[in-house]
Amino acid sequence: MHPLDAFFRPGSIAVVGASPDMGKIGGIVFKNIMGSSARGNIYPINTHEKTILGIKCFPSIDCLPHSPDLAIIAVHAEAVSDVLRQCVKTGVRAVIIISAGFRETGLEGKMLEQDLKEIIKGSKTRIIGPNCMGCFDAHSKLNTLFVSPKKFQVPSPGGIALISQSGAVGTAILEYMSSKFIGISKFVSYGNRADVDETELIKYLDADKKTKAILCYVEGLKQGREFYNALKIVKKPVVVLKAGKYEGSAKAAISHTGSMTGDYAVFAAAMKQGGATFAKTIEELTDFGKALACCKRVRSRAPKIGIITNGGGFGVMCADMCIGGGMHLAEFSSETREKIKKSMPEFAEINNPLDLIGDATSDRFAAALDAVLLDKNTDIAAVFLWTLGISLDEKIAGVLISAKQRHKKPFLVGSFGGNYTGKLLIKLEEAGIPIYHTPRRTMKAIKVLVKSE
Amino acid sequence: MHPLDAFFRPGSIAVVGASPDMGKIGGIVFKNIMGSSARGNIYPINTHEKTILGIKCFPSIDCLPHSPDLAIIAVHAEAVSDVLRQCVKTGVRAVIIISAGFRETGLEGKMLEQDLKEIIKGSKTRIIGPNCMGCFDAHSKLNTLFVSPKKFQVPSPGGIALISQSGAVGTAILEYMSSKFIGISKFVSYGNRADVDETELIKYLDADKKTKAILCYVEGLKQGREFYNALKIVKKPVVVLKAGKYEGSAKAAISHTGSMTGDYAVFAAAMKQGGATFAKTIEELTDFGKALACCKRVRSRAPKIGIITNGGGFGVMCADMCIGGGMHLAEFSSETREKIKKSMPEFAEINNPLDLIGDATSDRFAAALDAVLLDKNTDIAAVFLWTLGISLDEKIAGVLISAKQRHKKPFLVGSFGGNYTGKLLIKLEEAGIPIYHTPRRTMKAIKVLVKSE
Numbered sequence: 001m002h003p004l005d006a007f008f009r010p011g012s013i014a015v016v017g018a019s020p021d022m023g024k025i026g027g028i029v030f031k032n033i034m035g036s037s038a039r040g041n042i043y044p045i046n047t048h049e050k051t052i053l054g055i056k057c058f059p060s061i062d063c064l065p066h067s068p069d070l071a072i073i074a075v076h077a078e079a080v081s082d083v084l085r086q087c088v089k090t091g092v093r094a095v096i097i098i099s100a101g102f103r104e105t106g107l108e109g110k111m112l113e114q115d116l117k118e119i120i121k122g123s124k125t126r127i128i129g130p131n132c133m134g135c136f137d138a139h140s141k142l143n144t145l146f147v148s149p150k151k152f153q154v155p156s157p158g159g160i161a162l163i164s165q166s167g168a169v170g171t172a173i174l175e176y177m178s179s180k181f182i183g184i185s186k187f188v189s190y191g192n193r194a195d196v197d198e199t200e201l202i203k204y205l206d207a208d209k210k211t212k213a214i215l216c217y218v219e220g221l222k223q224g225r226e227f228y229n230a231l232k233i234v235k236k237p238v239v240v241l242k243a244g245k246y247e248g249s250a251k252a253a254i255s256h257t258g259s260m261t262g263d264y265a266v267f268a269a270a271m272k273q274g275g276a277t278f279a280k281t282i283e284e285l286t287d288f289g290k291a292l293a294c295c296k297r298v299r300s301r302a303p304k305i306g307i308i309t310n311g312g313g314f315g316v317m318c319a320d321m322c323i324g325g326g327m328h329l330a331e332f333s334s335e336t337r338e339k340i341k342k343s344m345p346e347f348a349e350i351n352n353p354l355d356l357i358g359d360a361t362s363d364r365f366a367a368a369l370d371a372v373l374l375d376k377n378t379d380i381a382a383v384f385l386w387t388l389g390i391s392l393d394e395k396i397a398g399v400l401i402s403a404k405q406r407h408k409k410p411f412l413v414g415s416f417g418g419n420y421t422g423k424l425l426i427k428l429e430e431a432g433i434p435i436y437h438t439p440r441r442t443m444k445a446i447k448v449l450v451k452s453e
Numbered sequence: 454m455h456p457l458d459a460f461f462r463p464g465s466i467a468v469v470g471a472s473p474d475m476g477k478i479g480g481i482v483f484k485n486i487m488g489s490s491a492r493g494n495i496y497p498i499n500t501h502e503k504t505i506l507g508i509k510c511f512p513s514i515d516c517l518p519h520s521p522d523l524a525i526i527a528v529h530a531e532a533v534s535d536v537l538r539q540c541v542k543t544g545v546r547a548v549i550i551i552s553a554g555f556r557e558t559g560l561e562g563k564m565l566e567q568d569l570k571e572i573i574k575g576s577k578t579r580i581i582g583p584n585c586m587g588c589f590d591a592h593s594k595l596n597t598l599f600v601s602p603k604k605f606q607v608p609s610p611g612g613i614a615l616i617s618q619s620g621a622v623g624t625a626i627l628e629y630m631s632s633k634f635i636g637i638s639k640f641v642s643y644g645n646r647a648d649v650d651e652t653e654l655i656k657y658l659d660a661d662k663k664t665k666a667i668l669c670y671v672e673g674l675k676q677g678r679e680f681y682n683a684l685k686i687v688k689k690p691v692v693v694l695k696a697g698k699y700e701g702s703a704k705a706a707i708s709h710t711g712s713m714t715g716d717y718a719v720f721a722a723a724m725k726q727g728g729a730t731f732a733k734t735i736e737e738l739t740d741f742g743k744a745l746a747c748c749k750r751v752r753s754r755a756p757k758i759g760i761i762t763n764g765g766g767f768g769v770m771c772a773d774m775c776i777g778g779g780m781h782l783a784e785f786s787s788e789t790r791e792k793i794k795k796s797m798p799e800f801a802e803i804n805n806p807l808d809l810i811g812d813a814t815s816d817r818f819a820a821a822l823d824a825v826l827l828d829k830n831t832d833i834a835a836v837f838l839w840t841l842g843i844s845l846d847e848k849i850a851g852v853l854i855s856a857k858q859r860h861k862k863p864f865l866v867g868s869f870g871g872n873y874t875g876k877l878l879i880k881l882e883e884a885g886i887p888i889y890h891t892p893r894r895t896m897k898a899i900k901v902l903v904k905s906e
Binding site: 023025028100101105106109146147148151152153164165166167168169171172173175176177178179180217219243244245246248249250251252280281282283310311312313314315316317319320322323324329347351353355358386387388389390391415416417418419420421422437438439440 | 476478481553554558559562599600601604605606617618619620621622624625626628629630631632633670672696697698699701702703704705733734735736763764765766767768769770772773775776777782800804806808811839840841842843844868869870871872873874875890891892893
């Protein structure tokens with residue numbers, strides 16, 4: 001068992017500062033753990049209450065019948081050290097410190113945080129936090145997050161792991177993923193990273209069987225060199241979004257997670273050299289993540305892309321992004337063109353981007369996608385759907401899912417629209433076919449599927 | 454009355470090719486017009502049917518009791534000329550030709566399209582199309598679109614006009630706007646623009662009282678010089694998205710709307726010099742449009758932006774985009790800082806980006822936004838909400854709407870999230886406060902609100 005496993009699959013959990021009050025951190029975290037389907041024994045620690053949500057309270061960690069595997073601390077910053085000492089003493093292996101008021105608040109907080117590090121030195125106790133929002137494992141179903149269950153539904157199980165220095169950014173991404181049916185493996189909000197940091201986490205997630213791609217939101221790295229070395233070792237794709245690009249914005253990161261952001265250009269170069277994918281926005285982080293979690297990467301220095309659409313304008317924009325992104329429009333073989341021609345009106349031209357025309361049916365899409373994916377001149381396909389087309393019906397979802405099952409060659413699907421489009425496409429996302437909102441986002445994600453070395 | 458008014462507020466409408474079959478163009482268009490709340494007399498033209506949807510059919514335009522103001526033609530390309538001749542003969546002023554099979558299909562189609570131009574020469578009859586999807590006026594409620602009402606809800610009335618060379622791109626944007634409660638004034642899918650083109654449309658929309666901002670999706674311009682000259686004259690903000698940037702993608706535009714796309718760099722330079730805003734993606738087109746339709750632009754060469762958030766990481770990313778976009782972080786006055794300090798915890802620092810911290814309430818946002826908008830050192834404010842924050846409740850919508858009503862200084866709101874966030878923010882969009890999904894999109898839209906001359 002890996003030492004960090006206790007954060008995600010503990011046999012027992014204590015919540016220090018558990019509360020019946022849902023306006024308090026310890027109220028929300030305790031409720032979320034109680035709502036997690038697989039959680040083992042749970043011990044609320046509270047000196048005033050006898051029971052919380054029907055569960056017997058204990059006055060402190062060292063009064064528990066058994067030492068828990070995981071302790072979550074949600075008390076005032078000044079009280080954290082004492083609790084942590086008890087955790088070390090009783091052999092608790094994993095401690096999540098939600099409490100804020102440390103390094104991010106100035107000198108006094110920095111000293112409090114230094115104390116935490118001293119307390120665990122030489123012990124088997126590991127810390128995530130302080131000043132964090134907790135963890136979530138979609139496969140073990142353990143939710144230790146400090147996010148109101150009234151506002152928030154956890155995402156479904158899948159292949160994306162997300163680690164975030166900012167709890168707000170991390171949980172907002174989770175909310176987005178949940179509503180879009182994008183599956184996740186593990187989430188860690190690691191805050192001030194007094195102990196466990198991004199380097200250790202990406203190594204851990206690289207070994208995690210459920211994780212296919214690792215997303216990181218960072219403001220600054222604790223150990224830049226170590227992170228870079230880890231990137232070179234890990235086998236799974238890592239996508240990094242870094243905030244704090246300029247002096248003026250980096251300053252803000254100090255009071256946020258107490259981290260120096262360092263030189264952005266140096267960072268970007270190191271990430272690239274380390275083999276990580278660099279995301280410039282939150283949307284890119286999740287867009288790239290879902291492509292990498294669902295599709296195998298293609299090795300090519302001159303990737304050839306086949307673009308299929310029933311909305312000509314979308315095809316033109318996809319081609320713009322394809323060429324602008326340094327990729328190539330595949331030249332379909334004469335065999336491919338003949339196959340496609342059979343399902344098209346007589347006057348239609350067979351080009352790439354392939355315009356199946358506004359009256360395209362789901363069957364026409366099926367024939368074209370099969371032909372393009374079987375063409376040796378195509379490395380990856382992009383399908384951009386105009387769902388409002390008169391002859392396109394809901395069968396299109398089945399067509400794409402069937403193609404995904406039958407072909408090894410990767411393809412991504414894009415579509416721009418509103419409620420009808422959203423409903424139609426959610427089925428695809430659930431089936432592991434990533435959907436993108438615009439030609440730009442579709443083609444950018446396709447580019448991430450290409451490994452140039 | 455302007456000659457183009459008949460396309461949007463006709464006293465009577467004939468649908469040539471009207472059909473009871475919802476699998477046909479004339480079936481869908483007729484149903485959409487019947488569903489429009491203000492439409493005057495309507496005449497289905499069909500030689501086989503006696504009535505359609507209970508309305509008496511006529512065999513041809515010249516058999517009608519009165520000449521209609523608007524005729525919509527949805528018959529085979531070869532039959533269009535004859536119908537158009539009847540329209541000219543009976544004095545129909547506005548003709549929308551939905552039918553495809555013209556210029557975009559090659560030489561024969563080009564000749565058919567040339568015929569249409571010859572037929573209307575010297576007459577009062579004007580054409581939108583052929584190869585288009587029709588028009589929509591959210592204020593007159595007239596919907597002549599070729600989009601199935603089963604899939605599509607029309608957007609609500611508002612200030613954005615959209616003209617699109619591509620019917621698919623245009624209607625997909627409408628579907629998006631409808632689902633996001635972004636209000637529209639008029640929509641025109643103008644297709645092959647045998648007659649009415651983008652230049653005439655933007656001049657017309659500039660004079661339209663309901664229109665606050667004009668969005669254009671173009672692949673190529675019919676008369677580049679005239680469009681450029683029109684841009685210099687029009688008073689309302691115009692946002693242009695142009696597809697067909699490279700030779701490989703431009704080729705696709707020819708078979709799509711039969712248009713040569715021209716040199717992208719020349720086009721971009723001309724647009725900028727003409728005073729238009731250039732959008733690189735569909736999202737930018739709508740993002741910029743809603744900012745310009747809801748907020749007054751600010752004249753400044755060095756715009757000073759105040760950023761307010763309750764999620765520190767979002768603040769850092771907004772600051773990144775602010776500085777990266779050539780804008781400045783406002784330096785709040787000591788008076789402003791004192792005002793904000795009153796509603797903040799003691800340890801909190803008052804900077805820009807202003808982190809109201811994870812426990813910020815709606816009231817704390819209200820006090821901070823008021824202070825920042827009243828500060829002389831701020832030109833525009835950005836509010837980035839982390840809706841999952843423990844103390845932030847639904848009152849935040851009212852706080853922002855109230856600030857919008859009390860302050861002249863513009864502000865935009867951003868928030869990244871899922872279902873809960875979406876529901877909370879839809880109220881704002883309906884109230885005329887544009888919402889953006891990411892720090893990048895928020896700050897890019899803010900930049901569009903700045904006029905540097």
